[in-house]
Amino acid sequence: MGFFTDTSVCIGCKACEVACKEWNLVPEDGLELTAMSYDNTGSLGASTWRHVAFVEQNKPLGGQQAHQPHEDLDVLALAAQGSATPVADAAITPTTPGTPTPDGRTELRWLMASDVCKHCTHAACLDVCPTGALFRTEFGTVVVQQDVCNGCGYCVPACPYGVIEQREGDGRAWKCTLCYDRLGAGQEPACAKACPTDSIQFGPLDELRERAAERLARLHETGVPDARLYGADPDDGVGGNGAFFLLLDEPEVYGLPPDPQVTTRDLPRMWRHAGAAALTLLGGVAAVCTLTHRRSR
Known part of the structure; x- marks a missing residue:
């Protein structure tokens, strides 16, 4: 089981961040603007298991057309009705690069993406943990047992994505559990449940990869050539991710490593x-x- 995050329909509402904190009792992590656009968390960490990145680019829209206010409301209304496909089609429409926005600008676009632990197939954090605090669940996800963690911190530099962190004043390692308790009860993770546009999708990885490939092909057909999948390839440096993404630009733009490798290879x-x-x-x-x-x- 895992996540497919379609960043092309992310609206930056941060419902996933809030739902994650509420369900998992994750402490607040600043609530202050970081001078990184509207991003008030900055990166994943011990108290930030979901991080919504805001990337403001000075470049042509290239297939992303700005919506009029009433169009945005229509998109949200479709999402509220539980319709994923209309929302996805409405968010990206074919345009000619440089199409002016309603206020006449042509060189500005927003990229938004909700980042999370990747739950790697070949997880280096599992390899280096001396106590067995990190384990692979029956769902294929990677979880930290806080009552077993001794705070050695070996897993922190082992993670190729910089996800795991030791909580200040606690010393133990913390990260996303993919809502392990909810999965055991037959429920989807809190972040996916709260996402209003189905940007975060949860399910069997094979099905998600098929869905992602279809979505990618549709975006290419509608004039978004830079769209790409990240972490979906089982033959990559970490054996494929349990949480993968559809991006609209290079991974580095979103703060992701371009070619992650399992550090214990x-x-x-x-x-x-x-x-x-x-x-x-x-x-x-x-x-x-x-x-x-x-x-x-």
Whole structure:
């Protein structure tokens, strides 16, 4: 199970952030503007399990057409009725790059995206945890058990996305659990439940990947050539993500690494080399002991 986040229909409402905090009792994390546009959280962390990024770009719209106020209301009305497809089609319409907005501007667009822990298929945080506090659930997600975590912090630098963090004054590692308790009760995660435009979609990963591929093809057909999937490929550096995204620009624009790699990928080779070195050392010690014993005789 996992998330597919379609950033092309994200409206930046932050309902996901609020729902995540309310359900998981995540502490508030500042509530102050960070000088990063309307982004008041900045990045994922121990007290920010969902982070809505606001990216203001000085570039042509390139297929994204600004809505008149009444059009925005129509989109939200469709979302409130539970219709995902009309909202998705309404949010992106074919236009010629440089089409002026209602106030005459042609060089400004907003990109919004709700980021979360990626729940990697090959999760380095699992590899380095010495206590077993991090474990893979029956849903394929990665969860931290706070009552087992000893606060060593090994998982923090191991994460290729910089998601995991130790909470100040607590010391233990915290991150998104993909609402493990809700999944066990047959419910969808709180953030997906609260999203008014179905930007955050939850379900079996195979189905989500098919849906994402269809959505991507539709965007390309309607004049959004920069649209791309991020984290959906099982052959990437982390074996594919349990939370993947449809982006409208390069990953770096959203603060995501362009080519993430599992940070423990070299561990098997390192252990083999360490084992060979240990055997060589033991062989040398044995040889010295044998030689010494012969001389003493």
